[in-house]
Amino acid sequence: MAAKRGTALGRAGAGWSLQRRGLAGAGAGGRDRLQQRYDAVVIGAGHNGLVAAAYLQKWGVQTAVLERRHLLGGAAVTEEIVPGFKFSRASYLLSLLRPQIYAELELQRHGLRVCTRDPYSFTPMLEDGQAWRSLLLGHDMAETQRQIAQFSVKDAQAYPKYEAFMSRLVSAIDPLLDAAPVDVAAWSQGSLLQRLRALRALKPLLRAGLVLGKDLPQYYQVLTAPISRILGHWFESEPLQATLATDAVIGAMASPHTPGSGYVLLHHVVGELEGRKGAWGYVVGGMGGVSQAIASAAAAHGAHIFTEKPVTRVLLGPSGAAHGVVLQDGTEVRSKLVLSNASPQHTFLQLVPQEQLPEDFVQQVTKFDVRSPVTKINVAVDQLPRFLAAPGAGDGRPLPHHQCSIHLNCEDTQLLHRAFEDASAGEPSARPMIELCIPSALDPSLAPPGCHVVSLFTQFTPYTLAGGRPWDEQARNMYADTVFDWVEAYAPGFKASVIGRDILTPPDLERIFGLPGGNIFHGAMSLDQLYFARPVPSYSGYRSPIPGLYLCGSGAHPGGGVMGAAGRNAARLALEDFKHL
Structure with a gap:
């Protein structure tokens, strides 16, 4: 780090921890003590963990959230690293948070405010040592076309068709984000009831196929081909192709020429803000404002939320099922359900005894990219x-x-x-x-x-x-x-x-x-690590080989970004199991 005018850097600024706002520290409302027993314990207060806790508590499942850091939010935090400057230190834009979560958790009532951006993309250019041209994209299609026409009139004419093409693909895939993937193991080997449940999970897939219809092969190519090939089909100007390609490689160890990079682009256009599809914005007060609002909703329903409570081990009962956690100081917290917002690697390779897991499962988690x-x-x-x-x-x-x-x-x-x-x-x-x-x-x-x-x-x-x-x-x-x-x-x-x-x-x-390898998605968003195979094949539905232990973070379907879908989906599944305990 470097500083100017003597400014001290690298301090763990007070940030926006819920302790400062009276929502956590000792627990929800700042008054609750950590109890010895809960219905559910959530490991980690990233946004997905907070979403899971908010839903479980709303549905009557007494829930505690245990966070190792001094503030909540995981990568969605605001920290005052330089005095007087509030940074969205890791994640920095909002779009992907599911609309259902906004509405069902009443996040606006709990303080979430977002500044939408229009225009939203600016690409200045260095050409022959000069920086005199630029490309500005926004929601005004006519103006955007005028900008693109600087480089190619043909591309300007094609751009609305490209937007409509991508919008249709998004509308087909969107429902898949809000449901657990099809349980292939249950479908092929389970009881009749399990098979019926697996068939029910096929509905979003079938619906996606019906929406895309005869154009399905063309859309399949978008998901599997290098994004450079897809964009090259639509456009001829490099500045436009490169600008759009950034969303296909951002956060990914991939080139525009890498097969499957098209899905990463799609993942970045599935969001919406205030009803506008594909819009991105800045959270007022920084990204910590998202986590604050979700935590406030969870606390309002009665969830207990604690900072500086690192979990070191998942407790297993005589039958091998999860029945609580052990904190770093040795405190045991018992529960019927354990949901982990941590990465698959941390959850299964550090918090669970290896001998309690299938050998092939451990190998696949170890090899998760x-x-x-x-x-x-x-x-x-x-x-x-x-x-x-x-x-x-x-x-x-x-x-x-x-x-x-x-x-x-x-x-x-x-x-x-x-x-x-x-x-x-x-x-x-x-x-x-x-x-x-x-x-x-x-x-x-x-x-x-x-x-x-x-x-x-x-x-x-x-x-x-x-x-x-x-x-x-x-x-x-x-x-x-x-x-x-x-x-x-x-x-x-x-x-x-x-x-x-x-x-x-x-x-x-x-x-x-706690981002494994520094990966903002908890793991590569490549086709071999999505849907049926996230985090590993046969365990893509939030449940794990340990009964009562669920994965609710970005390492689960549908992946990374401040989306909340993994937390909501995992909570719904855990609730089903809780009803039968």
């Missing part, structure tokens, strides 16, 4: 970046492009591919893909007057450097300096505006947030 390309850099600045491709009035007020996801080094897909190749060879990208966001452009409460918080979501960086070199302070700062040099090329004066920075390489993301 968690490679991550992400280094997140949070920056405090004393002025807005001024991009050469979009000169402004210079009065310090945000312009429309400042609210966007700003894509740097995204002039063409080959740049993204070369950045991927660098990381594949064990080196941080020499010309990294950068998604730059300035949430304070829409939410001034995040920074002191005249100042801003900048999020740099960068790729590609390997978890382990070539030759086994560690990500020590020197390596981290060298990479951050490279990123800052590139931002400077597009927006001269950026480096001089920096007050402080917080650098989170893949090992940092793993250590601080």
Whole structure:
């Protein structure tokens, strides 16, 4: 880390822990003591764990949430790393949170506010050393087409058809997110009742097929082919293709030329905000506001939520079923159900005795692909970046492009591919893909007057450097300096505006947030690790080989992002089992 004007960095700022708002610490409402027994215990207070707890408690299942950190939210947190600057330290945008969760948990009543963005994407370009053209995309289709026409009139005409094409695929897949995958084992080997339940789970799949109809083979190609091939079918201009391709590789150790990268793009367009499909926005107060609202809803129903309560082991009864957890201080908390918001690796390789699990299950969890390309850099600045491709009035007020996801080094897909190749060879990208966001452009409460918080979501960086070199302070700062040099090329004066920075390489993301390998999705969102196979085949329905132990985090279907679907789906399944205990 580096600082300017003597600002101290690296402090674990008070952030937005629920202790400060009186919702947790001693427990829900700040008054409850940790009890010896609950109906359900949730390990980890990431957003999925909080969602699961809120639903279980709402349905009458007495639930406790146990979080190891000093604040709630997992990767959806707000932290004051630089004094006076509130950062969405890990996740930084909202769109994917399921509409049902908004409504059923009354999250707006519990304080969730979101600033929607329009326009939403800005790609300035460096061409022959100059930065004079840019691509601005928004919800105004006519204006977006005018922007695209700078590069290709043909692409401008094709863009509405592409949007409609993707929208239809999203509408088909959307119901699959809110239900457990088909239980293949029960379907083929279970009792008659289990087979009937498995058949019922086929409905969303059949519905998806009916929606897509005769075009199903074309949509199948989107899910399985490299996104470069799909976009190349629709468009001819590289700036548009590269801008759209960023959503296909973001968070993934993949190139636009990697087969299956199309699904990652689809995963990033299935959301909505305030009824607008595909919209993304900034949470007022930072991403911690999402977790605060969900925790508030859970607490309002009576859930007990505790910070600084790390779980070290799942308790197993004589029959081998889960019946509680053991905390780091030795405290035992008994329960009939245990739901883990932790990653599959942490849950099954560290919290459960290996001898209690099938050998092939352990092997598959061990081999779960968690490679991550992400280094997140949070920056405090004393002025807005001024991009050469979009000169402004210079009065310090945000312009429309400042609210966007700003894509740097995204002039063409080959740049993204070369950045991927660098990381594949064990080196941080020499010309990294950068998604730059300035949430304070829409939410001034995040920074002191005249100042801003900048999020740099960068790729590609390997978890382990070539030759086994560690990500020590020197390596981290060298990479951050490279990123800052590139931002400077597009927006001269950026480096001089920096007050402080917080650098989170893949090992940092793993250590601080429990993201295995630093993977923001708890594991690769590749086709071999989705739906039937997430986290492993035969255990994709939230249940585990340990009766009474459920996976409710991003390592379960439907995967990562601040979506909440895994938490809601797992809670529903656990409730079914609870009724029969």
